[in-house]
Amino acid sequence: MKRVNCIGILLIIASAAAQLNAQSHPFPPAPIFSQLLSNVQLRDNGEFRPLRTYAYFMKGDKGTLKVLKDGSEIAEFKFGIEPSILPKYTLDYFELISGKNDVLGLILKESGKYELAYYANGEKFHSFPFELEISTGGDPYKPKKQMKLNGPWNNYAYLYKTSRESHGKWEFRIFVRSEDGEYQQSKGQVIVTRDKDKKIVAVGSSGFRNEARWRRQELVLEKPGIKNPKGEYYNNTDLLANTDKFEDGSYTAAFNIDGKPYGTYKFSVRSGEIQPQGNQIRESTDPSLFIEGGGMEFFMIKTQ
Incomplete structure (x- = not known):
C-alpha cells in the first residue's frame, strides 16, 4: 500500500512540475x-x-x-x-x-x-x-x-533546416499557385548567390503541379555541379546545413518557374548562422505578428 501511495505521489509531483514548466515559458505564444x-x-x-x-x-x-x-x-x-x-x-x-x-x-x-x-x-x-x-x-x-x-503566401519564402543532426540539409520552401486556376505541370529552380562576389553557392530544383490554391514547394539546396545549356545544374553534391556553413555576408536566392523569374529573396549570415529578419526579430516585433519558425525556419521577404 505504501509503495502504491509513493508512486501516486511521485506521479502527482511529476505532473505538477510539467504543468509548471509548461506555464513558465520565456516567450509569448x-x-x-x-x-x-x-x-x-x-x-x-x-x-x-x-x-x-x-x-x-x-x-x-x-x-x-x-x-x-x-x-x-x-x-x-x-x-x-x-x-x-x-x-x-x-x-x-x-x-x-x-x-x-x-x-x-x-x-x-x-x-x-x-x-x-x-x-x-x-x-x-x-x-x-x-x-x-x-x-x-x-x-x-x-x-x-x-x-x-x-497575403503572406505572396510575399515570403523561407529556408528550412531539415535536422539539427549532422545529416541535416537546407530546403528552399515557397508557396505557389496557378493564377488562372488551371492545373499546370511546372518546374521550379532556385539559385543562391553570394552578393559580394556573385558566386553561386547553392542550387535546387523540383518538378511540381501548380493548381488554384497555394501549395508549398520544397527544393533541396545542393552545391552546384555542372550547368547545361538550359541553365539546369547536374552532378550536384550534398550541402549539409550543420557542417557546410555559409560564409558570413549577404546572399540572394532567385526563384524561377519554368525558366521565368518569380521572385528574389535576401538573407544574411553572421558567425556561420542565418540571421532572422523582419517579423522574425522578436525584440522589434509585435508579439501577435511574430513569425515563429522554431529555430529551423528562416523567412525571407520577396524583393522583386
Missing part, C-alpha cells in the same frame, strides 16, 4: 507560421475550416479563433491546446460556435480583408491577415468562379 500558410485554405465552395496546427510557448488548455472581415467579427471557433514535445503544443479540435451561415459551417462569400485572431487565456496571441478575391473568368459561355487568397 505563437503558432508555427509555415503551418498557417499550409493550413489556411478555402474549399472550392468557400468553406473555411481550421486545421490542426502547432504552436510554441502556449498557456492554458483552451483557446478561441475569431474570424474578422473588414475589422468586424463574423465567426468564432473554439479549440483545444495540448502539449506535444515541449515547448511545442498542438492546436486542434476546432469547433464553430458562432457565425455559421451554411449547413456546412462557415462559408466566406465576399471579397474583402480578413483576419484570423487567435486567443488563449482571454488574450490575443496571434493575428493572421489575408485578403479574399472572388472573380469569374475563363470561358464566357461557362464562366468559372475563382476564389484567391492573397
Whole structure:
C-alpha cells in the first residue's frame, strides 16, 4: 500500500512540475507560421475550416479563433491546446460556435480583408491577415468562379533546416499557385548567390503541379555541379546545413518557374548562422505578428 501511495505521489509531483514548466515559458505564444500558410485554405465552395496546427510557448488548455472581415467579427471557433514535445503544443479540435451561415459551417462569400485572431487565456496571441478575391473568368459561355487568397503566401519564402543532426540539409520552401486556376505541370529552380562576389553557392530544383490554391514547394539546396545549356545544374553534391556553413555576408536566392523569374529573396549570415529578419526579430516585433519558425525556419521577404 505504501509503495502504491509513493508512486501516486511521485506521479502527482511529476505532473505538477510539467504543468509548471509548461506555464513558465520565456516567450509569448505563437503558432508555427509555415503551418498557417499550409493550413489556411478555402474549399472550392468557400468553406473555411481550421486545421490542426502547432504552436510554441502556449498557456492554458483552451483557446478561441475569431474570424474578422473588414475589422468586424463574423465567426468564432473554439479549440483545444495540448502539449506535444515541449515547448511545442498542438492546436486542434476546432469547433464553430458562432457565425455559421451554411449547413456546412462557415462559408466566406465576399471579397474583402480578413483576419484570423487567435486567443488563449482571454488574450490575443496571434493575428493572421489575408485578403479574399472572388472573380469569374475563363470561358464566357461557362464562366468559372475563382476564389484567391492573397497575403503572406505572396510575399515570403523561407529556408528550412531539415535536422539539427549532422545529416541535416537546407530546403528552399515557397508557396505557389496557378493564377488562372488551371492545373499546370511546372518546374521550379532556385539559385543562391553570394552578393559580394556573385558566386553561386547553392542550387535546387523540383518538378511540381501548380493548381488554384497555394501549395508549398520544397527544393533541396545542393552545391552546384555542372550547368547545361538550359541553365539546369547536374552532378550536384550534398550541402549539409550543420557542417557546410555559409560564409558570413549577404546572399540572394532567385526563384524561377519554368525558366521565368518569380521572385528574389535576401538573407544574411553572421558567425556561420542565418540571421532572422523582419517579423522574425522578436525584440522589434509585435508579439501577435511574430513569425515563429522554431529555430529551423528562416523567412525571407520577396524583393522583386
